[in-house]
Amino acid sequence: MQNKPTAANALTAEQRQQLEADYTFKRIVELELDPVRGNFDAAHLKEVNRRIFQDLPGAGFDDVTPGEFRKPVADGLDWMKQRGLSTVEGPFYVAYSRMDEAATARLDKALEGAKPDELRGLKTPEFTARLAKIYAELDYVHPFSDGNSRTLRTFTKQLAKEAGYELDWERFGRSDVGRDLLYIARDRSVIELARPHVQHENTMRKILHTQDRLEGNRALPDLLRDAVRPSRAVAFEQLSEREALKEHPELQEAYKTMHAAAAYFASKMPGKPDAQEAGIQSVMSHVQNRLNAGETADFHQGRESAAQAKEKQPTQPERTAPDAGRDR
Known part of the structure; x- marks a missing residue:
């Protein structure tokens, strides 16, 4: 008789985080071996998210909705997250889209550039710049309630592979410094995209302060040069x-x-x-x-x-x- 999965709501926050990581890591490995067959459109992105997080609702993560976009934010409000870095003191803030109709249209527009056949003939610097732009746009839209980073890394790694490139996201996870460099590079790009659409004055004040603190660090296109190489x-x-x-x-x-x-x-x-x-x-x-x-x-x-x-x-x-x- 198999043991029933432990309900996440009966665990501490640390145990819950570890349980989620265990489930999702296994699914990400599976996706490496058997990627989603799709057209790198919104449906493809949703299926990547669904497959990564499919086990969580049955394990007691009642707030997780695999493969579903988050609900729109009400008028006048923003979707903002506070981030803590391991190597830099103090809180950082990044704002994302309100996931309204405009954001959904923006996501579809960004995915129009995610065509392996069109990316395959590019030289490495141009490919890296194009991939960074796609990633930043999708990260700004932030279509899912949670798990956007894991979803986008898996999605863009598959996109790169089919375009003839290897994208080594794992290199940034080998140390606290590497992880923070990636967070900073991504957040710099996202804040730049978010600024024209921020609704609330408090949100604007926080992300501008974060932007000032991140100034001078490597931007995402530059950072990805370390992680992108042609498969050949x-x-x-x-x-x-x-x-x-x-x-x-x-x-x-x-x-x-x-x-x-x-x-x-x-x-x-x-x-x-x-x-x-x-x-x-x-x-x-x-x-x-x-x-x-x-x-x-x-x-x-x-x-x-x-x-x-x-x-x-x-x-x-x-x-x-x-x-x-x-x-x-």
């Missing part, structure tokens, strides 16, 4: 040549460059394996950087530059003793 660049770095080419045939030019570099350094530096390896690594670094930037061809410049740099290096004198100058 990751494959080039992590997989064997055979595996990478099977998944990404467009890497053929990159590997052609590496083979040519190996042949070049072997001919120019015979009998010097360490020097050959250093030259190859220099070219590989250049190719990797160009792949990270979204390029797929014309890597010869990196090969020639590395070759020229190696040829200009002075020849090292031969050592007279096998152990001369070695670090112990």
Whole structure:
């Protein structure tokens, strides 16, 4: 006989938070393996939310409505949250949309840009800027009563994957500093979008004070540069040549460059394996950087530059003793 899930209303706030995290983490992992099949529209976004939070109502979270947008805020009022950061003292405030008809229309408009086929051909900086704009718009609308961050991270990660990019949101969750940097970057973008629509004077005063405190920190498009890479660049770095080419045939030019570099350094530096390896690594670094930037061809410049740099290096004198100058 299976144990009945513990009712959330019988738990402490800390226990309730942990129970929710346990349920939702499992569902997020499932979504990694079996993503929602959709068109990256409002229905797709709702289904992501529904699948992440589907277990909570049955576990006693009576206030959770998976897959449903929150109700509109009354005229003259704002939807505002107070946030506490681990690495910065004092409260911060961020305002979101009232989730009225205008906000719903804004959400649909933002999702018009969430088309994998249109995003796939972009270079990394442009893709990152477009993705950050989509995320900020959706975050400002904040369509769900709770769980917006988990929903949007899952949704945008799937969007990036289908557009040929890897979005590593997890990198920001590995430390308090990383989490706070992400909160700050997101809140800066959201406050900027929220300001023209704030209804109440007290809300405006709080978010302007927060905005002043966050000034000078990295904005979301800049922060995402650390977390976004083309899938083919990751494959080039992590997989064997055979595996990478099977998944990404467009890497053929990159590997052609590496083979040519190996042949070049072997001919120019015979009998010097360490020097050959250093030259190859220099070219590989250049190719990797160009792949990270979204390029797929014309890597010869990196090969020639590395070759020229190696040829200009002075020849090292031969050592007279096998152990001369070695670090112990």
